Structures are given as C-alpha cells and as structure tokens.
Amino acid sequence: MKDYLNATYGLKSWLLTRDHKRIALLYLASVTLFFFVGGAFAVMVRLELATPPADLMQPETYNKMFTMHGVAMVFFFLIPAIPAVLGNWLIPVMIGARDLAFPKLNLASWYIFMLGGLFTLWAMVTGGVDTGWTFYTPYSSAFSNTHVVTAALGIFIAGFASILTGLNFIVTIHRMRAPGMTWFRLPLFVWSHYATSLIMVLGTPVIAITILLVAAERAFGLGLFDPARGGDPVLFQHLFWFYSHPAVYIMVLPAMGVVSELVAAFSRKPVFGYAFVAFASLAIAVIGFLVWGHHMFVSSQSVYAAMIFSVLSFLVAVPSAVKVFNWTATLYRGSISYDTPMLYAFGFIGLFTIGGLTGLFLATLGIDVHVTDTYFIVAHFHYIMFGGTIMGYLGGLHYWWPKMTGRLYPEGWAKLGALTIFLGFNLTFFPQFVLGYLGMPRRYAAYPEEFQVLNVMSSAGATILGAGYLIPMIYFIWSLRYGRIAGPNPWGAVGLEWTTPSPPPTDNFEKTPIVTQPAYAYHLLERA
Amino acid sequence: MLSELPLFPVGASTIAPQVDALYLFMVGLALFFSVLIAGLIVYFAIRYRRRAPDEIGVAATGGLILETAWSVIPLVIVLFIFVWGAAVFFAMARPPADTLTIYVVGKQWMWKFQHAAGQQEINELHVPVGRPVKILMTSQDVIHDLFVPAFRVKADVLPGRYTTLWFEATRTGQYRLFCAEYCGTKHSGMTGWVYVMEPHEYQAWLAGGVTGSLASSGEKLFQDLACNTCHLPDTQGRGPMLHNLFGSTVLLATGEKVVADESYLRESILTPRARLTAGFEPLMPTFQGLVSEEDVLQLVEYIKTLKK
Numbered sequence: 001m002k003d004y005l006n007a008t009y010g011l012k013s014w015l016l017t018r019d020h021k022r023i024a025l026l027y028l029a030s031v032t033l034f035f036f037v038g039g040a041f042a043v044m045v046r047l048e049l050a051t052p053p054a055d056l057m058q059p060e061t062y063n064k065m066f067t068m069h070g071v072a073m074v075f076f077f078l079i080p081a082i083p084a085v086l087g088n089w090l091i092p093v094m095i096g097a098r099d100l101a102f103p104k105l106n107l108a109s110w111y112i113f114m115l116g117g118l119f120t121l122w123a124m125v126t127g128g129v130d131t132g133w134t135f136y137t138p139y140s141s142a143f144s145n146t147h148v149v150t151a152a153l154g155i156f157i158a159g160f161a162s163i164l165t166g167l168n169f170i171v172t173i174h175r176m177r178a179p180g181m182t183w184f185r186l187p188l189f190v191w192s193h194y195a196t197s198l199i200m201v202l203g204t205p206v207i208a209i210t211i212l213l214v215a216a217e218r219a220f221g222l223g224l225f226d227p228a229r230g231g232d233p234v235l236f237q238h239l240f241w242f243y244s245h246p247a248v249y250i251m252v253l254p255a256m257g258v259v260s261e262l263v264a265a266f267s268r269k270p271v272f273g274y275a276f277v278a279f280a281s282l283a284i285a286v287i288g289f290l291v292w293g294h295h296m297f298v299s300s301q302s303v304y305a306a307m308i309f310s311v312l313s314f315l316v317a318v319p320s321a322v323k324v325f326n327w328t329a330t331l332y333r334g335s336i337s338y339d340t341p342m343l344y345a346f347g348f349i350g351l352f353t354i355g356g357l358t359g360l361f362l363a364t365l366g367i368d369v370h371v372t373d374t375y376f377i378v379a380h381f382h383y384i385m386f387g388g389t390i391m392g393y394l395g396g397l398h399y400w401w402p403k404m405t406g407r408l409y410p411e412g413w414a415k416l417g418a419l420t421i422f423l424g425f426n427l428t429f430f431p432q433f434v435l436g437y438l439g440m441p442r443r444y445a446a447y448p449e450e451f452q453v454l455n456v457m458s459s460a461g462a463t464i465l466g467a468g469y470l471i472p473m474i475y476f477i478w479s480l481r482y483g484r485i486a487g488p489n490p491w492g493a494v495g496l497e498w499t500t501p502s503p504p505p506t507d508n509f510e511k512t513p514i515v516t517q518p519a520y521a522y523h524l525l526e527r528a
Numbered sequence: 529m530l531s532e533l534p535l536f537p538v539g540a541s542t543i544a545p546q547v548d549a550l551y552l553f554m555v556g557l558a559l560f561f562s563v564l565i566a567g568l569i570v571y572f573a574i575r576y577r578r579r580a581p582d583e584i585g586v587a588a589t590g591g592l593i594l595e596t597a598w599s600v601i602p603l604v605i606v607l608f609i610f611v612w613g614a615a616v617f618f619a620m621a622r623p624p625a626d627t628l629t630i631y632v633v634g635k636q637w638m639w640k641f642q643h644a645a646g647q648q649e650i651n652e653l654h655v656p657v658g659r660p661v662k663i664l665m666t667s668q669d670v671i672h673d674l675f676v677p678a679f680r681v682k683a684d685v686l687p688g689r690y691t692t693l694w695f696e697a698t699r700t701g702q703y704r705l706f707c708a709e710y711c712g713t714k715h716s717g718m719t720g721w722v723y724v725m726e727p728h729e730y731q732a733w734l735a736g737g738v739t740g741s742l743a744s745s746g747e748k749l750f751q752d753l754a755c756n757t758c759h760l761p762d763t764q765g766r767g768p769m770l771h772n773l774f775g776s777t778v779l780l781a782t783g784e785k786v787v788a789d790e791s792y793l794r795e796s797i798l799t800p801r802a803r804l805t806a807g808f809e810p811l812m813p814t815f816q817g818l819v820s821e822e823d824v825l826q827l828v829e830y831i832k833t834l835k836k
Contacts, residue, residue: 060713132710138687139670139712143636227688233671234686267576269585276595298673299684300691303621307614314606318599325598328565331572334585338573346569353565357558364609366550366616370680373673373708437551438537439677441708444716448704453533492582523587 003406003503018103019506021404024089026110031081032473034117037124038072039466041065046428046462049455054445062445063130064146070133072124075155076117078389079247082254083200084113084165086396087193089404091169093497093504094187096178096513101171109161109168116158123151132443134244137225137236141217149215156211159204162250166200169193178496180515187495187519188277192257195281199246199253199288207243210236234299241292249288251385252352253281255392256323259348262395263327265493266342267334270520273326280319287316297368306365313363320356324349339491340414344395347422351387355380358433376436382429394421394472401476402490406503407483409475417471424468427461494521540699540724541679546616548680554609620681623694627662630655631742631825634665634672634685634707637714640822644829646738646745651720653705655697656730662694664790668821673709676722682708690791697724746830749823758812761834767812768805774832779806793828 004021014022044065048056057065088106092099100106123129129151131140140148173186173194214236216222223229225236264271271277293301293309327349336342358380361367371377402408431454440451447455489498494517500509517524539548576585630653631642641649655661665674667687674693675682683693707718725733740748750756758767768778773788781804786792795802797819800812819827 054716059716063710063713063715130712136671136710139710143670143712227686233688267585268578268583269587272588273591273595276591276599297617298682299671300686300689303618306617310614310617311607311610314610315603317606318603321602322595322599324565326595328568328572329588329591329594331569331576332588334572334576335578335583336573336576336585337578346573349569350562350566353562354558357561360558360606360609361551361554363606364550364554364613366547366613366620367554368613369617369620369682370547370551370677373675373682434535438534439675439704439706441675441706441716443710446716448719450534522584525584 001501002505003501004506005405005503007506016107018099018107020092020100020103020106021089021504021506021508023106023110024085025404027080027084027088027113030110030114030117031077031085034072034076035081037121038069038077039469041069041072042462043466045069046459048445049447050459052447052449052452052455057445059445060130063132063443064128066443067130067132068124068128071120071129071151071155073385074133074247074251075158076113076120078251078385079162080113080158080165081393082258082389082396083169083193083196083250084109084161086258086393086400087169087189087196087254088165090400090497091172091190091193092176093500093508094190094495095173095176095181096496096509096515097172097176098507098509098512100168101176102168105164106168109164112164113158113161116154116156116161118154119157120151120154123147123154126150134240135211135214135236136240137214137217137233138227138231141214141224141236142226142228149218152211152215156208159208159211162200163204166197166204169197170201173197178513178515182515184275184278185515185518186278187257188260188271188274188281189254189257191278192253192260192281195285196250196253198282198285199250203243203246203250203289206239207247210239210243213239234296234301237296237299238292241295242289245292245295246285246288248381248384249284251389252392253284255348255389255396256281258392258396258399259327259345261495262341262345262399263330264520264522265399265491265495266337266339266345267331268492268522269330269334270518270522271326272329272332273322274519277323277326280322283319284316287312287319291316294363294368297365298372310363310365314360317356317360317363320352324353324356338415340409340411340418341395341399341491343415343418343422344391344398347418348388348391348395351383351391351422351425355383355387358383370439371436373441374436375432375440375442378442379429379432379436382425382432386425386429391421394418397476398472399491400497401479402486403497403502403504405480405483406486406501407479408486408490409472409479409483413471413475417468417475420464420468420471424461424463424465428458428465429461431455431457431461494525495519537677538699538701538703539678539680540697540701540703541676541681542696542698543616543620544678544680544698546619550612550616553612557605557609620694623662623692624660624696627660627694628656629662629664631829632663632665632674632685633668633821633825634674634711634718635668636670636712637707637718639672639674639705639707639718639720642742642822642825643734644742645734646741647734647736651705651718652723653720654723654725654730654733656727657697657700657724659727660694660696662692664825665691665693666794666821666825670711671709672707672711672718675706675708676703677706678703678722684709690794697722700724700726742826742829743833744830746826746828749819749826750830753815753819755827766809768808770831771834771836773834780804781806781808790828790832793831794824797824797827 225231672685679695
C-alpha cells in the first residue's frame with residue numbers, strides 16, 4: 001500500500017510537496033539542524049565558563065557565542081519546533097482532515113523559514129552578531145559593529161513563516177474538523193496549538209516592526225532608540241518584550257499540549273479537567289500579552305507600572321498551575337506505563353513545575369531586582385524552555401515517531417537517552433539558580449573565582465546533556481531502516497491519528513472519519 | 529572545599545535582610561510544591577502502574593471542587609507574595625529624605641563615580657556605613673546596570689536620563705560591584721568594588737588629594753560656558769534665576785508645572801527648549817554634544833548649592 005512517504009519519489013516530490021506531513025518532516029530536518037547549530041554555540045559557552053578568566057576565547061568571541069546560541073535556539077528551534085513539526089504533522093490527522101486549509105501556504109511557510117534561517121546563518125558564518133538575542137538598543141542600533149542587520153532580517157523573515165503557520169492552523173481548526181469533531185472533542189494538543197496560533201498571528205507583527213525600526217536606526221541613522229539622536233532606548237524594550245514574552249508561550253503552550261496527550265495515552269484515561277486545561281491555554285495566551293513589563297522592573301519604569309505588571313504576571317501563573325495539577329490528577333487511578341514518551345512527560349511536569357515556581361520569584365518585585373540579569377534568570381528560562389519545551393518536544397517525537405515513520409525506536413536506548421538528558425539538564429542548570437542569587441551576572445565572559453565550583457558543575461552537566469542528545473539522534477536515524485514495524489497503534493492509544501495506518505496514506509484516512517466520542521475515551525473502549 | 533562553594537551571598541545593607549526573608553519564604557514555597565508534585569507523580573506512577581497489557585485507567589469525574597480549590601488557593605498565595613514583594617520594592621524605590629548623593633557615569637567599559645566633595649574614582653566606590661546613599665546615574669553610551677549583590681540592589685543606567693539607586697550599608701567591608709546589563713565587548717570587565725567604611729574613615733578618605741569640590745568644578749564650568757551671563761543671581765537676567773531652584777516647582781510656558789529635580793536640570797541644560805520656563809524666551813542654545821555627562825553632573829551639583 002502507498003503511504004505518504006513512498007507515494008512519490010525524488011527530491012522534487014519533497015521540495016514541492018503540499019502534504020502537511022512531508023512539510024512537517026522538512027521542518028523536522030531544518031529545526032534539527034538549527035538545534036545542533038545552537039547547541040554547538042552552547043558547548044563553546046560552557047567550555048569558556050569552566051574557568052574564571054576569558055581564556056579559551058576573547059570576550060568578543062564569547063559574546064557572539066551566547067548571542068548566536070540564543071538566536072538559533074529561540075527563533076529557529078524553540079518557536080517553530082513543536083508547532084511546525086508536530087503541529088503541522090498532527091493537527092489535520094487529529095481532527096480528521098486530509099490536510100491543512102492552505103497546503104501551498106504551508107509549503108511557502110517552510111521556504112520563508114529557510115530563507116530567514118539562511119540570512120541568520122549567513123550573519124553567523126560571516127562574523128557573527130554580539131548583541132544578545134534580545135538586541136537591546138542603543139547597543140544594537142548604534143554601537144555594535146557586528147552583523148546585526150543581517151541577523152535581525154533573518155528573524156524578521158522567519159517571523160512571516162510563524163504568522164502564516166498560525167493563520168493556517170486557526171483556519172484549519174475552525175473549518176476542517178471531521179463530522180462530529182466538536183470543539184470539546186478536540187484533543188488538548190489541538191487546543192494548545194489554537195492558543196499558540198493566536199499569539200503567533202497577533203504578536204509576531206510587533207517584533208517584525210521592531211526589527212525594522214532597529215534596522216532603520218542602524219542603517220539610516222533615524223533617531224528612534226538612541227538618545228544621542230533623540231530616541232528612547234526603553235521604548236525598544238517595551239516593543240521587544242510585547243512580542244518576546246508571549247513568544248515564551250508560543251514555545252511552551254504546544255509542549256503543554258503534547259504532555260496532555262502523553263499523560264492521557266500512558267495512563268489510559270481522559271485528561272482530568274479537560275475543559276479547564278483547554279481554557280487554561282487560552283487564558284495563558286490572553287494574559288500573556290499583558291505581562292511584558294516584568295522584564296523591565298529595573299529599567300526605570302514607574303513603580304506603579306511595575307506593580308501592575310507584577311500582579312498580572314502572578315495571574316498568568318495560575319492557569320499554568322491548574323494544568324500541572326490536572327496532569328498530576330490524571331495519573332490518579334490510571335493504568336500507567338513507563339514507555340519513553342511518558343518518562344519525558346514526567347520530566348516535563350517536574351521541570352516545568354520548578355521553572356514555573358522560579359518564575360514566581362521573578363514576578364515578585366522585591367526579589368526580581370536582585371536576581372534579574374543574573375544566572376537565576378538563565379536557570380529559570382532554561383527550566384521553562386528546555387525542561388518544558390524540549391522535554392515536550394522529545395516526548396512528542398518519541399510518541400508519534402512510529403506513526404510518522406512506521407517504525408519503532410529501540411526502547412532501552414530511548415530510556416537511557418531520556419535519563420541522561422534529565423540528569424544532564426539538572427546538573428547543568430540547577431547550580432545556576434544558586435549562582436544567580438549569589439549575584440553572578442549573565443553574559444559574562446570572565447567571572448570572579450568564587451563562582452568557579454558551581455560553573456564547573458554546570459559545564460560538566462552540559463557535557464552529559466550534549467551526549468544525551470546524540471543518543472536519540474542516532475537511534476532515530478537507525479530506526480528508519482532497522483526499527484521494528486510499529487503497526488497502526490503501538491501504544492494502544494485512542495485518537496484519530498491511531499486509527500489510520502502507520503505511516504498514513506497521503507490523504508491521511510481511507511474515508512473521512514465520523515467522530516462520536518469525546519477525546520481520550522479509554523473508558524468507552526472496554527464496553528466496545 | 530566548602531569555602532570554595534558559597535551557597536548564599538553576604539548581606540550588607542538594610543534592604544538585604546528583607547529581600548532574603550522574602551527569598552527564603554519563596555524557596556520554602558517552591559520546595560513544598562515541587563516535592564508535592566514530584567511526590568505525587570512518583571506515588572501515582574508506582575501505585576497505578578500498568579499490571580496487564582490491556583488494562584484501562586479509571587476515568588475520574590466531578591472535579592469542580594478540586595478545580596476550584598487548585599485555582600483559588602494558588603491565586604491567594606500569589607497575591608500574598610505580590611503584596612509582600614511590592615512592599616519590599618517600595619522600600620527599594622523610595623530613598624529616605626536625607627541621603628548622601630554620589631554621582632556615577634557609566635561608559636563602555638568603566639564606572640566613574642564622583643563625590644560631592646570632589647573625589648573621583650573609577651570602578652571603586654567608597655561609602656560610609658550606616659548612612660543612606662543615593663546614587664544618581666547616567667550613561668554616556670549604551671545601557672549599563674549598577675549591581676551590588678551584597679546590597680541586593682540593582683538599577684539600569686540609561687543614556688539620556690538620570691536613574692537612581694539607594695542603599696544603606698550595614699557592615700563595613702569590601703563588596704563586588706557589577707555591570708548587570710550587557711553593554712558590549714568588555715561587559716564582564718565592567719566590575720569593581722564597593723568599600724564600606726566607618727564614617728570618620730570616609731571623611732578622611734574624602735579629604736585626601738582633592739583639588740576642589742564637585743560644585744566648585746561646576747561653578748568654574750558655569751563661568752567657562754558663560755551660563756552666568758544670562759542666569760544672574762537676581763531676577764534681572766535673560767534666563768531664569770537659579771538660586772533656590774533645585775527642588776522647587778517650576779511653571780512652564782505650556783502651563784504645566786514640574787519639580788526641578790536633577791533630571792529636569794539635566795534636560796534644561798542639554799535641550800533647554802523641551803520644557804521652557806514660563807515668561808522666558810527660548811534663547812538658550814542647546815548644550816547637547818558640547819558638555820559631557822560628567823560636566824552636566826558638575827553643573828547640576830553647582831546649581832543645587834545655589835541658595836539665598
């Protein structure tokens with residue numbers, strides 16, 4: 001039988017495909033490339049920080065390393081990873097559709113993403129950029145003599161891919177659901193992607209405009225952010241974080257969607273409080289637009305503005321807490337298996353809990369003043385983006401890999417990989433909380449000697465983490481040829497994606513499914 | 529080994545114990561919830577492990593009470609933390625009335641501190657113990673951030689405006705000072721030391737090797753730049769009289785009123801037409817680019833001393 005992988009052959013059949021599943025695999029290859037590019041920069045950062053002086057590389061080189069690590073990871077891995085790979089592949093299948101609403105636009109998104117990626121890679125290989133991924137003005141617009149405009153234009157271009165993907169998801173979820181697939185029968189993965197798409201469509205234009213303003217000041221000397229030219233440097237921070245804080249939710253909401261699927265599938269029961277989890281996603285997306293000022297508590301904004309942003313930041317923590325409690329409650333009286341995807345889900349819940357709770361420290365005005373711009377921040381957002389997004393992404397990739405490729409990966413190696421990554425991650429980033437409260441500032445090529453022991457622990461953890469990543473990379477590729485044949489439903493999971501062959505045909509289903517049950521209807525299985 | 533592995537920073541300011549108390553409360557809270565969640569996950573994962581390949585979980589229903597509980601309880605907790613955190617923040621943001629003011633200009637990649645008595649120092653800051661100190665800060669180029677971990681305070685140092693930071697040191701000693709906002713190549717070299725001294729030692733230090741006070745340097749500049757040709761010590765000048773100006777309320781040509789603080793004085797020197805005093809013609813030229821931020825600070829300090 002023809003499936004989507006062998007329906008047609010040749011490079012052209014991939015580069016001109018309109019099949020959402022093939023486009024998802026194009027994205028998989030692209031974001032994996034950027035992940036390893038960003039990871040290589042992280043290795044350089046941690047190597048330099050193994051000793052207090054800036055001895056391995058010059059400070060200007062170090063500054064480029066952490067900048068390019070952040071740019072590659074945030075804009076070209078974390079933001080697209082789950083939506084463009086897993087979302088792209090799964091949303092049509094989960095709602096019983098043959099494709100996304102706009103298949104050609106979907107392919108165009110990938111080309112736009114690659115064009116943006118090439119711009120930024122070009123900036124990296126021709127000398128790099130040293131502004132930090134946050135591009136704060138007036139350093140970025142008037143002082144740095146690195147390739148700021150090229151790198152920023154890459155981010156500008158890639159933003160359109162994000163907008164178009166979000167648009168495509170919104171229209172698809174509204175218009176393409178199979179008969180009987182009502183809103184409250186949608187898998188929570190789809191709900192979380194709907195919320196994510198809203199942020200992508202509403203937030204991304206703001207960063208696009210902001211980048212153009214920086215480029216205009218840099219290239220044409222317009223006085224926008226540089227006070228020497230009559231501009232306002234803090235204005236940039238408002239504009240930047242108006243997008244970039246919601247962008248954190250672009251990164252983490254899809255991972256929450258994945259975890260909802262994993263917890264249900266490997267407990268074999270419905271997610272506890274389905275509607276609360278679904279609406280928590282929307283609440284996070286909406287409130288998330290109103291908290292950007294918490295990045296600026298020490299940047300001279302008024303104390304009253306700081307108080308408003310602080311209280312709103314606390315409010316956005318509540319729906320996140322609700323989700324954690326609901327996932328945990330889902331385990332109660334479940335039929336829990338310890339397959340690799342579930343290990344990642346456990347890891348996600350634990351690490352996201354720490355990331356979320358340390359986020360409360362940063363929303364607390366009196367503590368934020370001391371810990372902002374220190375390693376406490378670095379630790380916190382890695383617990384969210386890594387402990388959250390990447391654990392979710394890897395969990396999802398393992399869960400749906402048999403569906404995407406038709407092959408199983410080797411379970412023992414996968415468990416070893418998950419454990420290695422979990423231990424390496426905690427050893428890398430937990431000491432950074434301590435470093436932060438001690439007062440070690442971030443973005444330092446050299447640091448006082450009293451911080452060395454904790455930094456060595458962190459660098460040692462990063463070595464374990466780096467090795468941990470290579471394990472799935474190797475066995476996933478190995479499994480494409482040698483993995484056991486998975487069959488349509490290796491996990492005994494419910495959900496439309498498990499009712500079609502692995503890998504599915506190009507049109508996903510033999511005939512359009514008719515949905516008669518809520519999501520995660522494991523309790524109805526026995527009676528049937 | 530343990531001496532090489534510090535886990536908690538020294539506290540040497542009046543605000544430090546307040547921040548630490550809040551921090552330790554939060555650590556306790558975070559530990560409680562992390563252990564709760566992790567403990568439940570481990571317990572459930574073992575207690576409800578799959579015992580047969582085709583086993584199905586038991587669907588739970590009717591969670592409204594639970595959902596309400598775990599929405600409302602976190603809400604109450606976070607609002608409590610918010611109020612506590614805001615109270616500490618207010619204490620940090622509001623310096624007491626009688627502070628010792630020290631000026632700092634940040635520039636790539638150094639800190640230049642100026643004391644009113646005339647002492648200037650680079651990457652070092654001498655302050656007396658037990659006296660509130662206000663640092664009035666500006667940057668000559670990009671954004672910097674003055675951070676003294678032992679005092680638990682930091683604030684951005686912005687080009688084009690003044691920001692302030694205050695602390696009252698409680699222990700004499702030597703404490704690290706960092707730039708905490710990434711500012712370019714030698715960001716990690718923009719560090720130094722704060723020396724907290726006994727008041728009499730501080731006075732002795734202030735007296736050592738000084739040519740003239742900050743205000744006297746400002747006075748000289750005031751004459752060199754010919755400010756004194758228009759700003760006379762009476763109301764007959766073409767510009768407003770500057771005596772008793774600092775801290776007073778100024779009526780602007782637009783009808784608005786502003787308090788003549790350091791930021792207003794700085795703006796009126798660099799861009800005089802931005803907020804013109806009522807009753808005066810916009811005759812004064814801009815001094816943007818003609819005077820450095822250190823010059824402006826000297827002028828400001830001089831104007832602050834003009835009293836009748």
